[in-house]
Amino acid sequence: MLPLPSPAILLSLRALLSGFAQIFLQQHLGCGLLVLIAILIGAPELLAGALLGGLTSMLVAQRRGYPPADIAIGLYGYNGILLGLLLSLKLPWTALLPVLIMASAALSSLLLAPWMRRMRKHGWLPAFTFPFVLLGWLLLALVAQLQLPLDTPAGTAAAPELNVLQLLLGVLRGLGQVIFLDSPLAGLCLLIGLRLADGRTALWALLGSSCGSALALFNGWPSDGALAGLYGYNATLAAIALAQTHRCPLLPALGILLALLLQPGFSAIGLPALTMPFILACWLIRAGAQSWQRAVRDSTPTG
Template structure:
């Protein structure tokens, strides 16, 4: 079903929330968002409440502050809140403190996103991507110093485990370590943008291959080596016709990840953001043209860059 047909049967608030989930993968497509929501329900049901609360808090903050309705409907004020809700509910046990913390963090991420959008049309501006989530995530993790979640034991290397690692490279973008969750995300991307889905798999495969080559089998098969590469390839490959951009993004994400680890920081999606910024900057120097004003989602629906 096309996104436009789905929107006809879906209330505005629900469309905005679902688009917030799909915007994590730079898509504006409520069906894609619905499959992402289902992926969380299957892969990490304990984190579903945090994700929904973060999405709703970002949307309500944007509505309360009078931000553009087109941007609210596109999910641009919700996707960072979703990621923050997932992060906080992963690292912290549910308590009376957790919901207001998620609400505050998601609301602040919406405010930061709006400030970024105001400058999105300036000649040398860069897309926000998930930068508000990364910055706030680092701040919160440094203040709370939570215990890192336990990772499941690595499985033996086999064709099925390789396929699982490939799919988990998509799922780990939302902290999901289940191959089925990654498969649902891939299906959502196929519905929204086949080119984006293809590049996301290519990026995940590159990260998986490098992690295996570096003898990091556990990280590789859990998808932890591929999710930033998948995001970078997805972001740079769905619009650009030149394959050098997504390939360069994959390569840079692979290089940046160890550097962030060396700083004692959780990578989150920072390698993806930095890699894409570097590729955008290089493209402007090489092309000697004004910034690309192509929206982050497919041309049929996106109103603005993020």
């Protein structure tokens, strides 16, 4: 009979799965497991980097004594996982890659902790995936400066025919592109995970990805990018984040629109968008809502 895992190992496994779920702002272990399975389906070669990044960021948080409750729900895992995915996607597996993944994942936890303290004490805006974006930009710039060999695909597939089926598959790809996956089956796996966590969240995720593809095609942006889901993932995240905190559907809808309008601007300035359009959209709406609440409170007569 095999010995049972120790409680510490089980807690770490739960925290790691929660980190996968937190990429989509969820705390459901089943959702986290399905995110992991989606990576196995869509790009199994990225899974080792994702696990290494998630474990490193979680272990650094534990060693630094960050709040155990935050670690348990995956808040010190998702940025590391995303960095592991990004680096595994961009670089071949050499001795340098795990070093970069571990260093950047550790830094993501060190950056997130003071931000979260200020958010709770002084009302700072949520960090979301900002540590991942900031470190991702720095790492991609470092790769370019050092002229490290990139792990690029051997060839580019022809653009799929524009029809209803391809549009539906593009919506699923938009979910997958949150974690750099171009597989509709992986996107379906993610949708099931979101449905397990919360049905309303799954509907908003579908709406965000659908709006991304629709706006891209309406504006005449490259149809191959639209059908690959490249314009849907930021809108998906914005919809999920804002639907969690606002019951009124107007604000998540506005977040979808802002994320879609902001994304092309990063190409114009030569920066990879990553998830920054989603972050900016949520920050703008959150800051606007806070300003409105303060204005209403200050204008209300007292006594």
